[in-house]
Amino acid sequence: MLLPELTKNRAGLSESSWTLWREARAATREIREQISQTADANFLKVLEAFQECQVSEALLAGSTGYGYDDSGREAVDRLFARAFGCESAAVRLQWISGTHAIASALRGNLKPGQTLLSATGAPYDTLLPMIGHPQDYEGSLRSFGIRYREVSLKDGDIDIPAVEQALDESTGLVFIQRSRGYTWRPSFSIEKIAQLIKAIRERCSHDVTVMVDNCYGEMVEDLEPTQVGADICAGSLIKNLGATIVPTGAYLAGTERAVERSLTAFTAPGLGGHVGPSLGLARTMAQALSMAPQTVAQSLEGLVVAAWIFASAGFETSPGWNEPRTDTIQAIRLGSIEAQRTFCKAVQSFGLVDSRAIPVPVVQPGYRDPILMAGGTFIQGSSAELSADGPEREPYVCYLQGGTSRLHVELAALAALEKLTGE
Numbered sequence: 058m059l060l061p062e063l064t065k066n067r068a069g070l071s072e073s074s075w076t077l078w079r080e081a082r083a084a085t086r087e088i089r090e091q092i093s094q095t096a097d098a099n100f101l102k103v104l105e106a107f108q109e110c111q112v113s114e115a116l117l118a119g120s121t122g123y124g125y126d127d128s129g130r131e132a133v134d135r136l137f138a139r140a141f142g143c144e145s146a147a148v149r150l151q152w153i154s155g156t157h158a159i160a161s162a163l164r165g166n167l168k169p170g171q172t173l174l175s176a177t178g179a180p181y182d183t184l185l186p187m188i189g190h191p192q193d194y195e196g197s198l199r200s201f202g203i204r205y206r207e208v209s210l211k212d213g214d215i216d217i218p219a220v221e222q223a224l225d226e227s228t229g230l231v232f233i234q235r236s237r238g239y240t241w242r243p244s245f246s247i248e249k250i251a252q253l254i255k256a257i258r259e260r261c262s263h264d265v266t267v268m269v270d271n272c273y274g275e276m277v278e279d280l281e282p283t284q285v286g287a288d289i290c291a292g293s294l295i296k297n298l299g300a301t302i303v304p305t306g307a308y309l310a311g312t313e314r315a316v317e318r319s320l321t322a323f324t325a326p327g328l329g330g331h332v333g334p335s336l337g338l339a340r341t342m343a344q345a346l347s348m349a350p351q352t353v354a355q356s357l358e359g360l361v362v363a364a365w366i367f368a369s370a371g372f373e374t375s376p377g378w379n380e381p382r383t384d385t386i387q388a389i390r391l392g393s394i395e396a397q398r399t400f401c402k403a404v405q406s407f408g409l410v411d412s413r414a415i416p417v418p419v420v421q422p423g424y425r426d427p428i429l430m431a432g433g434t435f436i437q438g439s440s441a442e443l444s445a446d447g448p449e450r451e452p453y454v455c456y457l458q459g460g461t462s463r464l465h466v467e468l469a470a471l472a473a474l475e476k477l478t479g480e
Contacts, residue, residue, distance in 0.1 A: 096353065301442050
């Protein structure tokens, strides 16, 4: 095999690391082939979306200002809706994060006096101020008279009977967080989400909106939440569907009613989804969608190998290298603040940008604890590109994610293990 001979001097890795790499690649071959098959299925789905929507170069022209009659925006919205197998989608550069898009959906689909029910325990840190939990914030849902309840997970899994019991006439929206966030639990499969949605529909006699935070989950399986009954799902364009090339933005996809309500909350009544310039980036967003199946697959293949490498050294990983994956995150339990910092420093050194930078913990808006982040990325905060982060709190876990190339992920993992073990 020529690859180690060609790269080992430049990568600065030991011969024992290359031996470990060869073993990891051999051990994970079957799982990586399964990932490739899913990528093929997802690309066919995206290809059919482009064919059905009859995308032309002229359609991808953008606009400025208000964005009235922006053909590029409308074309990308149709593409996403078709790829997600749903009625409607909104893909907007003006949403600056997945949290921002989720906030629009929550505001648009909940009314004062209703209850937001989280079926997957406490949501991601940045959503808590938006909800007004555990303390209220100016402009939060709580400040507008919207109540909040959550159902704790049971042994790391969705407690469907408990969710059924928590539903009542005041429940306006059930929220499902697909990814693990900064917790030590599995992400949730489309199959599990489908089971939960079915139980909610059978239990509720009134109209309840089911929303899925789909961040990190897009294109990992061959179905999306909207294809198993979710009314709306949301995600960031600097994650999976941005394929490392969209500079900012987020999306919503779902029923026409749920998406339009969200857009009304995002812009203003009467404007809804009729405004929002694509600023010449409709082409980039469409191209990213076409690239996403393969980009996600490369990340997943690299993460499987990384999990095998760290498991072989005695580290606890989630998911395990041979366990099903439903998001593009690999959690590695490091056990100490020193190990966490060493890991992130090693990953940063393999970044394509700012490889000489040293990550330091920073208190970021919306987070309860200082966040340590390795992000040698072209786009700030991009987790479609190789990155690693985690809150500085016990049990000191690093969350490895992204990677345009599976080899990039694998090299960074080998480097991190070398630094941790002192080789």
